[in-house]
Amino acid sequence: MEAQGAGVVTLMSASAAIEFGAPIYGIIAMSGTATDKQGRSVPASGKGLLTSTRETNGGLPSRLLEFDYRRRQLQRQLSALDKWRQAEIDELADAVSGEVGCVDLHSMDISRQIEKEYLHQRSSLQDVWGSEFWKRDPAISPLRGSLAVWGLTAEDIGMASFHGTSTVANDKNESDVFNSQLKQLGRTPGHTVPIVCQKWLTGHPKGAAASFMLNGILQSLRTGLVPGNRNADNIDKAMEEFDYALYLSKSVQTSGIKAGLLKSFGFGQVGGELLVVHANYLLATLTQEQLEQYNVKLQQRDIKASRYWQDTLVGNHPFVQVKSYPPYAAAQEKSVYLDPLARAKYDKASGEFKF
Incomplete structure (x- = not known):
């Protein structure tokens, strides 16, 4: 089913988000793509994403x-x-001892x-x-290592979002790759992962479908709710061989989701994958003082965003304010490009950024 538009997600470093007071919906703990087999747009998915669990020691524990x-x-x-x-x-x-009455600029430098x-x-x-x-380190796979950064393991993956084309060519392959990955990571047999295939509801957007899927995972991390696939009332017997995939038809309210895995399989044997971790794992690294300062900035940003939206609705200004000229004068252009520390500052009087 075709849908319109696409989704937009803003990515920034953790330090920038905390400093700006930006809302943090999740942590992109790992991203990866794989292109295997044919290069043409063949409507069948490959297994290239298995490379995110590639390891030389068969998953034996590493002290790292x-x-x-x-x-x-x-x-x-x-x-x-x-x-x-x-x-x-x-x-x-010691080198500058004995120097009296003068400032040693060289020593200061x-x-x-x-x-x-x-x-x-x-x-x-x-x-x-x-x-x-x-x-x-070939002994630690990208997915295992990315989980371990946050003190997590394969047991902590609480949901997965599939491309879910509902085609024979893709669905069995997608579940097979996912099942093989979790088996490689040593997840407990029978410890299933709820699978969300949200394109049954949203359709396939004009842009990348994974943008919708990422938005869905972020909402699930925030609420702990795993949405059901409402039309998944007749699962093919071919899908029963996969121990780790649970195809829900009804939504489930969990006690909390620590991490989610996004899969996006496309034509031409192209696959994409994201590991998304709950924002609390980042916020837990802050001191109490840092957390309080961040929350104050977050509330201030929320108030400004609400005011901006209200001003848009009543016609005070358009939602997107397109600039017609750069923030620097023509004479400043070269110096701005050549200075790695050049920064524009907001001018309240004009409502513009300037150098």
Whole structure:
């Protein structure tokens, strides 16, 4: 069934979302695509997405998957980095000792470089042990590693959104790939995952169908509700061989969904996949003070958004305000492009961004 339009999702880094007070609906913990077999638009799906669970050791446990182990390694290396920083500062202080009555601009510049390098290395260590430990490690599959970043395993996948074309070519293949992935990850046999195939309701949009599907997963994470496939009242016997897929015809209110898996299978043997984790796993990393500050910004943004929408409805301004010229003057253009720290600022008087 054909539908109109598509969906739009705004992606940003966690630090930016928290600083701006943007509503966080979910965490894109992993994304991947696979193109296998034919390159033409053949109406049959391939199994390329199995590569998201590729591993060299057959899923044997790795210490890198342990949260506490990674935390200990990070603390040890951060401690060593702190000692390096202090040693550099002490060495610089010794070099300028005896200098009285003048400002050593060269030493100040070196001090800034030390601090800059320290912050860079600290950030790199946090990335290595926090979110990138599994990358370039053939013993840990992308999906297993992405779950472990948040302390999760395959047991914590609470729902899956399928492309759900309701065709012989796709449906059995899609369930087979999903079933094989969870088996590879070692999910407990019989621990089924509710499957949502929402195109029975929304149809296939003009744009990417996965945009609708992602919106659906985000709503389920927020509410804990897994919507049923209302026309799934006659499941083919061929689908009974898959241990992990549960095709619901009625909606189920769960106690909460930690993570959802989105599958999008297309013509030409092209497949896409997203792992979406509940936003609370990000918010739990904040201190109480940071969380309170974020909530204040979130409420302020919500008030401004509501006011903007009301002004649109009463005709004070159009919903989309298209700019007709850049925020910089012609003489500024080259300098703006060449400066990596150039930033536009909002001018309240004109209601525009300017340099």
